[in-house]
Amino acid sequence: MNRKVAAFLGRHNFSIHQDINSIVEAMLFDMNEGLSGRPSGEDMIRTYANPPSQATAGKSVIVIDAGGTNFRSCLVTFDSNGNPSIDFMEKTRMPGVDRELSKKEFFDQISANLEHLKDKSSSIGFCFSYPVDIQEDGDGVLINFTKEVKAPEVEGSHIGKELEKALKEHGWKNKLHVSMLNDTVSALLAGAADPDEGMKYSSYVGFILGTGMNSAYIQTASPEYKNLKTQIINCESGKFDKVARSDFDISFDKKSEKPGIGIMEKLCSGAYMGPIAFEAVTAAGKENLFSEKLSEKLSQLDSLTQIEMDSFLHAPYSTNSKLGSIMAECAKDDDYDVLFQLLDALVERCARMAAAILSACVIKSGEGKTADKPVCILCNGTSFFKTYKVRQRVLGYLEEILVKERGLYFDVISRENDITLGTAIGGLL
CATH class of the missing domain: 3.30.420.40 (ATPase, nucleotide binding domain)
Known part of the structure; x- marks a missing residue:
């Protein structure tokens, strides 16, 4: 990573490559607390379905x-x-x-x-x-x-x-x-209703990474959890709060509609990634990470959306994007590399958080123990499928954390009209 970017992010408590397994273990603890009726960040909502x-x-x-x-x-x-x-x-x-x-x-x-x-x-x-x-x-x-x-x-x-x-x-x-x-429950039901031909799955997970972020999985009945029959659990993963936050996250959270709520979601979902990027980019401009003219130009920004940051990451030298046109006008030296790596750090964090959530759901399901019957993960959301390299990174991390380290198998799928069809099935249960 560009040394200036690494130093800047470190100065603002932004962990560039957070350990995913540490987040997984914290989430599993939190999920267990919620299912046991004790206070937890995630709500762990029983669906009775x-x-x-x-x-x-x-x-x-x-x-x-x-x-x-x-x-x-x-x-x-x-x-x-x-x-x-x-x-x-x-x-x-x-x-x-x-x-x-x-x-x-x-x-x-x-x-x-x-x-x-x-x-x-x-x-x-x-x-x-x-x-x-x-x-x-x-x-x-x-x-x-x-x-x-x-x-x-x-x-x-x-x-x-x-x-x-x-x-x-x-x-x-x-x-x-x-x-x-919940939309994650609908996604799970859609995956269960429409498996790939010739496949058998041991369990199902629904995952949304779009404007917001959440997950659902099937929890097997256990004496550990009072009066809990086997059923789909809506995790409200976006509310998970046992995770490190940077100065940018804290600054934006204070300005948000509901400060202190939706901590995980505010780190990486579509509604918030742009505003967090805005906090980071404007702070970088004030601290002279960019050339003088570009810093001045970026200081005039009043907002930044996920689409605008993502457009730059997909084509940094295109002038068709908001940031690309600014860069073409006044960028010098390593300005392109600095801005790219700064924004890509946010995307990398998003992918790691998503991989942690999905890993926790698969582990908690207790299934996926044989390769011929993996856990089916139906993913939905533009942030997962369209944001710069998120999907590829998530799949790579899941392969490492689940398959190589734990011997658990998964299959990520998508379906057209998944939420609509899953909701229709749920509406008739």
Whole structure:
């Protein structure tokens, strides 16, 4: 690494190559605490659900996917052979992203978004990508919003019951049943429902690395955990807090919508990687890591997004990106190398954190002990698949940590419309 960059990052407590196994062990401790009912960073939410033993057939379900940025809704119909079809798909903005909403405004906006699906089914699968305490009847109580969604009155509410009430007020006539799922649970269910041909898996993991970050796995029943039957566990991995933070992370966290919440997520998910990069780049400019003219130009930046930093990493000498055009105008000497390595350090950390989360889930599942029946990991999210070298690095670290060091086997897959189909399956469990 460029010595100036190494010294700068070290000065600001940014660990360039954190030991992944140390993070894995800390996560396994945290997961165990959460499952045992003791305080932990991760919520370790019981879902009371498992992948269905046979394909869903002959039913329709309304699917809602409330993500970090977008709100999608559609109707999924399974034919007599269990083949799904998706109709009436619409996408809009997630309520509460652009401005703060009251509880009534939040559910009224959702109801308006679902008008095109009115009374098309009595079953609703609601993928709600925020920490929710799932109830045995399938409803869920919102613990807190993340990803900078602003609707504080909704926290503590039974999301399903509130939605049913709002839809009735908007003229829905069917008796509704809403099943709440996290997006990682939907991803896991999609992987279980659509394995690669000729493959058998010993267990399943769902992983999201997009605007936010989270994971889910299947926990086997154990006397160690009171009243816990074998079921899918939503880990809320983004809330893991037993991890080192740099000055840049702490500085941004103080400015965020909810300081102190979502520590792991703020280190590397799409909603936060750009702002953390902004903190690092502007600090580097003030400390003369760049040439004088470039430092002055970078000091005029008012923000930086993940897309903008990623565009530079993919093509540093292109002038089509925000940073690339600035560099072409006034970069000198080793400015390109310094900026590239500074931004790449953030991506490297993201990959290591993702590998730690996935390793912990596979280890905790207790499966993947033979190569012919690996643990199936369904990954979803643009940050995983499109951010500069994240996917390649994660796979390399998993091979080292799981296969070479522990003799545990895994298979990473992806599926088109995975969250939609997994939510549809969950909505009919």
